[in-house]
Amino acid sequence: MRDLDDNDLAYYLATGIGDIVRGTRAGGLLHGRSLARVANEVAQCWTDEVLSVHRPDDGTLSEGVSDDRSRLDKSRVWIIDVVDGTKEFSTGRADWSVHVALVVDGQPTLGSVGLPDGRRVFRSDVVDHVEGPRSGNMVISRNNPPAGVTAVADSLGLTVRPMGSAGAKMLSVLLGDADVYLHAGGQNEWDQAAPVAVALASGLHASRLDGTPIRFNKPDTYSPDILVCRPDMTEQVLAAAASMQP
Incomplete structure (x- = not known):
């Protein structure tokens, strides 16, 4: 049907x-x-x-x-x-x-x-993302904040704001309440698939921290990291996030 x-x-x-x-x-x-x-x-x-x-x-x-x-x-x-x-x-x-x-x-x-x-x-x-002045905020996991994220936020001149779910954090970027959502330390595909689909459709940047696309339906559902940000900040944020790569 x-x-x-x-x-x-x-x-x-x-x-x-x-x-x-x-x-x-x-x-x-x-x-x-x-x-x-x-x-x-x-x-x-x-x-x-x-x-x-x-x-x-x-x-x-x-x-x-x-x-x-x-x-x-x-x-x-x-x-x-x-x-x-x-x-x-x-x-x-x-x-x-x-x-x-x-x-x-x-x-x-x-x-x-x-x-x-x-x-x-x-x-x-x-869906479309909110444009306009930057908020000056980076949202991160409330329960599992990634190591090294404070240094990344400082280098970008952003204030760290802990939040709950991955979807809520992505939507805060879409709505203009944050400029960047960054996570390292592991999630699963169900944490990321819908937020990535909506983020990309809205015109936001969404990728792994190294800039590569996030792929789904893999044998192993683990996904190590994610970045969602305003498109005009992509290169700047990817450069800063490089310091978090193993």
């Missing part, structure tokens, strides 16, 4: 996941790890069923599902994280996100990134 355009499907998935995950907070009946576990399980179950109905021939890769590697034989693979920033979500913070991406032959073809607590979903087919 292919009654939905891929962009629409990604958007409806991200919107539905966000609604489901937020709903698990109802009444304050669950907290902490119990809340996070139920939110992930319920949202993932719904997502798997939707994809089985609408894209039964596509591959999938999700944080909450065992990887049987059958995706490696597929050209089209949906890469999903129903709650990116579980710690933020389960402790009541708003800087968590929902990631839905379609990767075709290793390329992040399209995606949607939701900020459910802000009631917003950003889709790659209708």
Whole structure:
């Protein structure tokens, strides 16, 4: 069944996941790890069923599902994280996100990134980054700040701002609240696929710290680093980030 355009499907998935995950907070009946576990399980179950109905021939890769590697034989693979920033979500913070991406032959073809607590979903087919004066900020991981990032920020004249999920950090650059999102020390493909798809579609720069494109649907889902920044700062930031390379 292919009654939905891929962009629409990604958007409806991200919107539905966000609604489901937020709903698990109802009444304050669950907290902490119990809340996070139920939110992930319920949202993932719904997502798997939707994809089985609408894209039964596509591959999938999700944080909450065992990887049987059958995706490696597929050209089209949906890469999903129903709650990116579980710690933020389960402790009541708003800087968590929902990631839905379609990767075709290793390329992040399209995606949607939701900020459910802000009631917003950003889709790659209708998105643009905010231009104008620089914010002077660099966003980094709140829970796993990369080594050496303070020196990089200082060399660029930027102020470091810790935030939660990868999607929230990328969107802060897209919205003009930050100029650079930089991470080193490792993530997984589901952390990066949707944010990279939306960032590239919006006109932002998105790559590895050495400037090479980020590829997806690899046998090993580990991805060592990521850079998303304003396009007019790309060369400057890549030069500064070179000091973080092993």
